[in-house]
Amino acid sequence: MPTASIIARSLTKSYGELTALESFDLEVEQGSIFGLLGPNGAGKTTLIRILTTLMRQSRGEAFIEGLDTRSEGRAIRRMIGVVSQENSLDRYLTARENLELHARLHGMEKKLYKRRIDELLELMGLAGRQKDFPDTFSGGMQRRLVVARALVHQPRVLFLDEPTTGLDPQSRRAVWEYIRSLAGRMTIFLTTHYLEEAEQLCDRIAIMDHGRLIAIGSTQELKDRLSGATVYEIEFTGEGADRYAALLGSMPCVIDIRQIENKVTVTLECWECLSEIVTALNGAPVRRISLQERTLEDVFISLTGEKVRE
Numbered sequence: 685m686p687t688a689s690i691i692a693r694s695l696t697k698s699y700g701e702l703t704a705l706e707s708f709d710l711e712v713e714q715g716s717i718f719g720l721l722g723p724n725g726a727g728k729t730t731l732i733r734i735l736t737t738l739m740r741q742s743r744g745e746a747f748i749e750g751l752d753t754r755s756e757g758r759a760i761r762r763m764i765g766v767v768s769q770e771n772s773l774d775r776y777l778t779a780r781e782n783l784e785l786h787a788r789l790h791g792m793e794k795k796l797y798k799r800r801i802d803e804l805l806e807l808m809g810l811a812g813r814q815k816d817f818p819d820t821f822s823g824g825m826q827r828r829l830v831v832a833r834a835l836v837h838q839p840r841v842l843f844l845d846e847p848t849t850g851l852d853p854q855s856r857r858a859v860w861e862y863i864r865s866l867a868g869r870m871t872i873f874l875t876t877h878y879l880e881e882a883e884q885l886c887d888r889i890a891i892m893d894h895g896r897l898i899a900i901g902s903t904q905e906l907k908d909r910l911s912g913a914t915v916y917e918i919e920f921t922g923e924g925a926d927r928y929a930a931l932l933g934s935m936p937c938v939i940d941i942r943q944i945e946n947k948v949t950v951t952l953e954c955w956e957c958l959s960e961i962v963t964a965l966n967g968a969p970v971r972r973i974s975l976q977e978r979t980l981e982d983v984f985i986s987l988t989g990e991k992v993r994e
């Protein structure tokens with residue numbers, strides 16, 4: 685059996701009185717994309733700092749590719765790439781020079797890093813801007829440059845702390861695409877407070893809040909843990925949405941109902957209740973009734989009883 689790429693056992697970290705991470709257990713398979721999902725203050729950065737040997741745990745143990753974070757930090761740092769929450773680019777160096785500096789800090793030979801940097805600039809869509817300074821880049825391009833920098837020394841494990849926070853949706857999608865293109869070549873561990881990001885990118889997801897692991901599994905497994913409730917969207921062609929929303933809202937099988945203009949979203953106790961809804965809508969001006977995919981947002985709410993704090 686191959687050893688897991690990342691292992692955390694009963695990992696605990698306290699900052700004085702505050703326990704930011706509590707008895708955290710985790711295993712991440714080699715070559716997979718793993719997402720750690722949680723709202724601000726959940727403890728994601730704390731966990732990443734311990735795994736990347738930037739900080740020591742209070743209790744418990746962690747291993748990266750079999751190496752102990754407490755005693756083998758140097759060896760671990762050589763084989764991981766880290767993209768921290770802040771961009772931390774050198775603004776007085778060009779994009780290419782930022783990568784070259786990183787290569788030299790890792791003791792790489794010029795012959796080796798020159799080719800590697802060419803490839804990475806190409807891969808991250810930055811080849812045309814390599815002589816420019818990071819300050820002239822958009823947020824998304826800066827982020828891609830930071831990811832490129834973390835990859836220069838060919839890490840086996842890449843850590844990304846909130847890789848797309850603060851980016852506009854279009855840049856976010858671009859960063860996703862670049863992260864996806866790395867899949868299989870290394871283990872990728874990312875944190876995010878965007879449900880969609882975890883859902884789009886990750887093979888497996890851990891949900892955490894208040895320093896604790898709440899749930900872990902594949903996106904599908906986590907969705908399957910939801911109760912039997914199903915959500916349908918009913919779109920009306922013309923007038924009538926208001927009247928029918930009131931009618932549906934009074935039915936016992938309807939747990940929740942929301943209306944935005946001519947679209948009414950109903951949450952039913954179970955999918956079998958749909959027939960009652962269809963009967964009630966007999967003769968109504970309905971354009972379509974569609975089943976809504978359950979999202980991780982639903983999972984988060986059902987597991988924690990809270991919406992994700994932005």
Ligand SMILES: Nc1ncnc2c1ncn2[C@@H]1O[C@H](COP(=O)(O)OP(=O)(O)O)[C@@H](O)[C@H]1O
Pocket residue numbers: 699702704722723724725726727728729730731
């Ligand atoms: N250096 C620190 N000293 C004291 N408290 C901290 C420190 N770093 C983080 N915290 C606290 O620990 C908790 C978890 O923080 P963090 O790991 O940064 O969460 P996340 O990355 O999920 O937003 C928060 O309540 C935060 O205020």
Ligand SMILES: [Mg+2]
Pocket residue numbers: 728729730769845846
């Ligand atoms: Mg953080």
